[in-house]
Amino acid sequence: MARSMRHYLRIGKPVSSIVPLISQPFEAVERLLDDAFGRDRRGRTAYAIRAGTDWLPPLSFAAVGQKGALIGTLQSWPVALNRPDGVQMPLIMVGPVAVEPEFQRDGHGRAMMDAVVAAARAARTEPLMLIGDPEYYGRFWGFSAQGTGGWDAPGPFEPRRLLALPVSGEMIGGVGMLGPRIPIAA
DSSP states (O other): OOSOEEEEOTTSOEEEEEEEGGGSOHHHHHHHHHHHHOTTGGGSHHHHHTTTOOOOGGGOEEEEOTTSOEEEEEEEEEEEEEOTTSOEEEEEEEEEEEEOGGGTTSSHHHHHHHHHHHHHHHHTOSOEEEESOHHHHHHHHOOBSTTOTTEEOSSOOOGGGEEEEOSSSOOOOOOEEEEEOOOOOO
């Protein structure tokens, strides 16, 4: 994504630009994540699922305020459902989605989610998945727990919050453990 997307409040006033996350300083992203989730955030189940992987620049976005400050971040990660037969079903894990507290509830997180879903659909990527509120992520983007009932995770999670979204018409399902995607040797 070469250009930024401008996000507007109902009154028509620009509040942020959605830009590639790679354009933002690493330290600013880490600080925002610490502010949003705490310094102990790396102990969460989502971190275990994507352990050892690097986020995907084409599917990771930032919200930048009118004065150029980072106010939101969304990262996407290459993960997989590791089936009992040893076969991996590639997935893309979306999250964390973080917004500076003073800018929460202004639509910045939603704008970043719009960007990642649109980019994934345009690229016809693997299914997206996340751990989140099914009412929110289902309502706006169609994420659901349908097909994820056989999925397990390396840490505590609520099964109803393990959500997936097919982006190119594929079926979601299977049984196995979520974890980092292991590259296949050429």
